[in-house]
Amino acid sequence: MEGEGGGEGEEEAEDAVVLSSRLLRGRRQQVDVRLTRRVLTWKDVNKTTKCGNVGFGHFSGTAACPRIQVCEIVAVQDGDGTHPITEPAEGEAVAKQHKKPHPHAFTVCYVRRSAQHRWLSRDVTFCCGHQSLQRQWITAVQQNLALLSNRPRSLLVFINPHGGRQLAVWIYDRKVAPLFARAGISADVIITERANHARDHLREQRGNLDKYDGVVCVGGDGMFSEVLHGLVSGTQANHGVDQDRPDARLVPCSLRIGIIPAGSTDCVCYSTTGTNDPVTSALHIILGDSQPMDVCSVHSDAAFLRYSVSLLGYGFYGDVLANSERNRWMGPLRYDLAGVRTFLSHQYYEGSVWFVPAPETQRLPGVREQCVARCHVCQQGSCSEKMELKHLSDDEDKFIKGSGGEWRVVQGKFLAINMATMSCACPRSPQGLSPSAHLADGTADLILVRGCSRFGFFRHLLRHTNADDQFDHSFVEVHRVRRFRFQPKNQQLCVAPEDPSGAEKGTKTHTFSPICRAGEEVPAQSTWTCDGEMLPHAAIQVRVQGKLIRLFARGIEHQ
Numbered sequence: 001m002e003g004e005g006g007g008e009g010e011e012e013a014e015d016a017v018v019l020s021s022r023l024l025r026g027r028r029q030q031v032d033v034r035l036t037r038r039v040l041t042w043k044d045v046n047k048t049t050k051c052g053n054v055g056f057g058h059f060s061g062t063a064a065c066p067r068i069q070v071c072e073i074v075a076v077q078d079g080d081g082t083h084p085i086t087e088p089a090e091g092e093a094v095a096k097q098h099k100k101p102h103p104h105a106f107t108v109c110y111v112r113r114s115a116q117h118r119w120l121s122r123d124v125t126f127c128c129g130h131q132s133l134q135r136q137w138i139t140a141v142q143q144n145l146a147l148l149s150n151r152p153r154s155l156l157v158f159i160n161p162h163g164g165r166q167l168a169v170w171i172y173d174r175k176v177a178p179l180f181a182r183a184g185i186s187a188d189v190i191i192t193e194r195a196n197h198a199r200d201h202l203r204e205q206r207g208n209l210d211k212y213d214g215v216v217c218v219g220g221d222g223m224f225s226e227v228l229h230g231l232v233s234g235t236q237a238n239h240g241v242d243q244d245r246p247d248a249r250l251v252p253c254s255l256r257i258g259i260i261p262a263g264s265t266d267c268v269c270y271s272t273t274g275t276n277d278p279v280t281s282a283l284h285i286i287l288g289d290s291q292p293m294d295v296c297s298v299h300s301d302a303a304f305l306r307y308s309v310s311l312l313g314y315g316f317y318g319d320v321l322a323n324s325e326r327n328r329w330m331g332p333l334r335y336d337l338a339g340v341r342t343f344l345s346h347q348y349y350e351g352s353v354w355f356v357p358a359p360e361t362q363r364l365p366g367v368r369e370q371c372v373a374r375c376h377v378c379q380q381g382s383c384s385e386k387m388e389l390k391h392l393s394d395d396e397d398k399f400i401k402g403s404g405g406e407w408r409v410v411q412g413k414f415l416a417i418n419m420a421t422m423s424c425a426c427p428r429s430p431q432g433l434s435p436s437a438h439l440a441d442g443t444a445d446l447i448l449v450r451g452c453s454r455f456g457f458f459r460h461l462l463r464h465t466n467a468d469d470q471f472d473h474s475f476v477e478v479h480r481v482r483r484f485r486f487q488p489k490n491q492q493l494c495v496a497p498e499d500p501s502g503a504e505k506g507t508k509t510h511t512f513s514p515i516c517r518a519g520e521e522v523p524a525q526s527t528w529t530c531d532g533e534m535l536p537h538a539a540i541q542v543r544v545q546g547k548l549i550r551l552f553a554r555g556i557e558h559q
């Protein structure tokens with residue numbers, strides 16, 4: 001990450017003062033302003049507060065001595081910052097417009113943290129005594145910013161005008177484009193005209209994407225999935241990798257992906273930034289952070305089906321999606337309706353689940369340690385990302401062949417089989433489906449919900465929305481896995497059990513519900529939901545591909 005020094009000498013260089021002047025902050029406040037390679041800071045000359053003696057880089061910012069990390073500066077420009085993107089209060093904006101700008105002012109736009117992981121862009125304006133000093137300051141800050149090599153300069157942006165509440169174009173034009181422009185990012189924008197437009201464009205143009213530093217999708221998880229498929233498939237095609245082979249080691253994508261949330265769920269965005277706020281996401285993109293992410297490749301016996309980064313769900317979640325697709329016209333409300341219907345049907349499905357567990361060194365789910373920014377679990381083996389990927393894959397093979405790594409099997413009747421490659425947090429479930437799942441540790445969490453009472457299942461679901469442990473039920477088991485297979489028991493006549501133990505043994509046939517009556521034939525197979533898209537196969541095999549993509553995101557910061 002930018003701003004992290006190497007040796008002592010380098011740290012000293014980063015703390016050496018690049019420029020220091022007495023300026024006016026706004027119109028009246030006299031401040032001493034200092035710029036190092038890492039930090040811009042200032043202190044009120046009329047206040048006696050000590051801001052650190054040697055170099056401003058060593059004190060933490062206070063109200064009296066604010067401090068901005070250079071790597072969190074969005075832009076510097078001349079003028080007094082009457083820019084609409086900082087969204088000042090209405091009266092403030094009007095008042096500012098009527099003020100005559102100071103002739104030698106310059107404004108620094110930077111990231112400020114707000115509650116619940118939201119980032120805001122804020123301006124601070126300094127006024128210089130003469131033009132040459134103003135130019136000196138602007139040039140010095142710009143030169144510092146130019147050293148931040150991770151920042152994107154050129155982006156390809158796809159906007160889905162039909163996602164979520166159909167506000168994607170408005171969100172991009174009003175909240176994101178002005179920030180990109182201010183940060184000096186050029187963007188080629190494509191408003192999609194049909195489903196899979198973005199995916200097909202990325203595949204077809206895969207030879208012409210070198211001019212971009214990344215691809216941004218403005219939409220929901222479905223839109224992200226399109227971009228993911230376009231980039232991953234294109235990369236494999238470029239490298240001659242046959243993605244139909246379930247054992248193929250996929251080549252990581254070189255382009256990073258940015259997500260501007262404008263969908264119904266925005267789970268990928270929420271799980272990687274901690275919020276679903278377009279301005280926050282735009283700022284993550286501008287700062288050029290990199291969050292590696294695991295991707296699951298999903299195959300049927302015959303061929304490649306899809307990639308997944310969040311939830312593969314069979315049974316409950318598969319049925320919710322199938323039911324909700326019929327009511328797309330209802331918008332996000334369709335998920336509530338489908339959720340209630342599916343819950344009331346209380347349907348379970350029989351089959352066999354095989355999995356290769358992750359090595360014991362990798363923490364098991366249940367330990368509520370969240371994946372956070374610069375997560376030490378995901379950073380294990382801190383060589384280059386490509387080396388790390390090779391490392392993981394080699395380990396994986398040894399592990400699978402080795403004594404502790406054989407496939408394990410669980411058979412039974414399941415209300416839900418979920419495989420979460422990330423926490424799957426979203427505004428409705430802030431902890432997510434698997435709160436301690438990691439974004440880039442090469443594993444996924446397999447959550448098996450066996451037959452249980454309707455009340456028990458309700459309690460389990462309810463715990464997704466609060467801080468209680470949703471795995472703390474006798475009918476839920478969780479495994480951290482690297483590979484997974486599912487085979488449904490075909491044409492099984494399923495009967496909802498009153499007694500969960502009866503369900504486990506498959507003996508009890510008494511039913512309790514007017515919705516699912518005794519002896520009523522229910523479909524023997526559910527469908528899979530793969531990151532919100534339906535899969536037409538019940539029998540699948542899945543492999544976690546470690547750190548296959550990178551997002552423009554920092555991960556969730558401690559607050």
Ligand SMILES: Nc1ncnc2c1ncn2[C@@H]1O[C@H](COP(=O)(O)OP(=O)(O)OP(=O)(O)O)[C@@H](O)[C@H]1O
Nearest residue numbers: 163164192193194219220221222223263264265266
């Ligand atoms: N121009 C378009 N017309 C119709 N469908 C589109 C278009 N562009 C993209 N799509 C498809 O729309 C689907 C839904 O889009 P998106 O994910 O943006 O919104 P959402 O489904 O409301 O949100 P979420 O996936 O977060 O629940 C995606 O599967 C995408 O392939």
